[in-house]
Amino acid sequence: MKKGKMIKALSIILAMLAIIFATVTPSYAASSSQTSTTKKVAKGSVLKRIKAKKELVVGTSADYPPLEFTTSENGSTKYVGVDIELAKEIAKDLGVKLVIKNMSFDSLLVALETGKIDMVISGMTPTPERKESVDFSKIYYKPSGEYFLINKKDATKYTNIKSLKGKTVGAQTGSIQYNEIKSQMKGSTVKGLGKINNLVLALQSGKVSAVLMEELIAKAYAQNNNNLKAVKSDIKDDAAGNAVAMAKGQPDLVAAVNKTINKVKKNNLIDNKFLPQAAKYMKTANKTNKMSQYWSYFLKGVGYTIVITVFSVLIGIILGIILALMRLSRNKLLHCLAVAYIEFIRGTPQMVQILFVYFGVGYLISNLSAIIAGIIAIGLNSGAYVAEDIRSGIDSLPKGQVEAARSLGLSQAKAYRYVIIPQAIRNIWPALGNEFITLLKDSSLVSVIGVSELMYQTQLVQTSTYRGVLPLFIAMVIYFIMTFSLTRLLNYFERRMKKND
Structure with a gap:
């Protein structure tokens, strides 16, 4: 393929990718609370941003009753507990709306430092190591042991x-x-x-x-x-207690949070109000934690999983075709770039790639929501594997196919478009099908950054019901139904291709 035509083809495909991202972002970034609010946490910027957006984004790991956990209310997830009540008080005093972002405990400080959240309220102790990275409020609660x-x-x-x-x-x-x-x-x-x-x-x-x-x-x-x-236990507990974590260089925000904590401690709200409310929710969950009440959780998870899979497949196919053509190109630069990308993606764990896109790339690009970051990361990963499948399919075709197409007056670009790639896709369809099924299951990895897909929702059910195995079994059955249905659909298209031979 000539260099000019290759560049033109790349430009067209990159434009298609931009359209996909532009289409996805508004519909989900607007409805999701999992959005980045800044490129860099500048000194004194967080409180200004909170008041400008009229929204306080608090990060927590909602699996720690009675401090922070979830309950089901009218089929929807509700975050409750002592820390959630404190977050409500802080948001109330600031005059803004509270948004809870639920994620893994070990990801909270990273999210805070990269501006994904405004503060962390998650039973966190201000250790010397943590103080090197973030600032803390006064102690608001001291565990008894x-x-x-x-x-x-x-x-x-x-x-x-x-x-x-x-x-x-x-x-x-x-x-x-x-x-x-x-x-x-x-x-x-x-x-x-x-x-x-x-x-x-x-x-x-x-x-x-x-x-x-x-x-x-x-x-x-x-x-x-x-x-x-x-x-x-007989563990020696020298912990100072729990405090609110905030990004470095935010003295005005720390002062505002401390003011709320002083009010909470003065009125003894934790013992008189927050803990009794948490106990009430726990008692209610213990009496009414039937799986049938959480069907909406699983349904929501399935919806997000399908969305992630569909758009990731589109990115994977488009990127895979680009990389396959680049690797087969006689242009050494394009060939080397494709090889380097494919080898690097295949040589690094997908979870690390998801975390990098969300926290690393998201640090530079404002308003990159968790779901968009997850779709991009999975799509970029899939593209490397699809590229190798397509390349092997093209290599499997007789050399005479291109020569025959060119002898009929087709340009090299049209020969690939109408003759080579359709035949290659037909030959590698089973391999592509396996990649799509794997991609559907791998969508569960984006739960690590707080995307509400099926695995994330399953964890919420586990927390709300205090059951571990049954929610996982239900999730397994749902994944099986989805993959089995996708397999039947792929087999249908494979039979149609064989009939057209």
């Missing part, structure tokens, strides 16, 4: 650090408890997971012998699950 959550059948077996020697003990990744196990339980192995509900699931399935938590959280899970028990 650390507890081991264990299986009730092990109540007499695991009672202290010594009894857990040689065992695996779980804790939330990036938490104080994780570091306490490493420093004070030298004879035990620490197992870190991003979500508390996954740690509880690991406990129930025997993957860990105990999970270290704050007292209130451990008791909350024990009270809502008859198979679990909370046991006071």
Whole structure:
């Protein structure tokens, strides 16, 4: 293919990609609370931005009852707990709307530093290490101690650090408890997971012998699950307590938050109002946590999963064709660029790519929502694999196909468009089908950045119902139905192609 025609083709395809992104972004960025609000967290900028947008975006890991968790209300997710009530008070005092962004605990500070959220309220302790990256408010709540959550059948077996020697003990990744196990339980192995509900699931399935938590959280899970028990640990807890985390260089915002905390402490709102409200929601969830009440969660997750899959497939196909043609090109620069891209994408984990697009690229591009970042990351990953499938399909065709097309008066571009690529697609259709099915399942990875796809919704159900296995089983069945249906659809088109041979 001539250089001028190649450049023209690339320009047309890049324009198509721009149209796709422009079409997707307004419909989802406007409705999603998961949007970036700044390119760089400049000194003194956050409070101004909050008041300008009239919106306070608070990051939390809503799997930590009674501090922050979810409940179902009229089929919708509602964030509740002590920390959520504090966030409401802060937003009220600032005169703005509160938006909760639920994500993994170990991603919260990254989101804060990159401007994805305005502050973190998630039972976070202001350690010296964390203070190097972010600023903290005054302490608003001091936990009464650390507890081991264990299986009730092990109540007499695991009672202290010594009894857990040689065992695996779980804790939330990036938490104080994780570091306490490493420093004070030298004879035990620490197992870190991003979500508390996954740690509880690991406990129930025997993957860990105990999970270290704050007292209130451990008791909350024990009270809502008859198979679990909370046991006071002999861990030395030197934590200062929980505080609100904010980006560096925001003294006006810190002062505003401290003013609210002073009011909360003066009126003893945590003990008199916030904790009783959280206990009420937990008690209600314990009585009415039937799976049938959460069908809307799964339905919403399916909708987002399908959207992510469809647009990622479009990006993957378009990008795959571009990269395949570039790799087959006689232009050394285009060939090398394609090879470098394909090898790099295939040589790095997809989850890392998703995090990089959301936090890295999103740091430079304002208003890059989580769902758009997820679609871009999965589409870019898929493009590398589709490119290799298409390239192998083109290489499998007899050389005489191009010569025959050219002898009929077709230009090289038209020969590829009307003769070569259609035949290549037909030959590699089963391989492309496998890639599309894998892509549908891999959409679950975007839950790590807070996209409300099926896996994210499943985690919300786990948190709301205090059940670990059943929501996962339901998610597995739904994924199977979607992949089975997609397989039947792909097989239908494959039969149609064979009939046209």
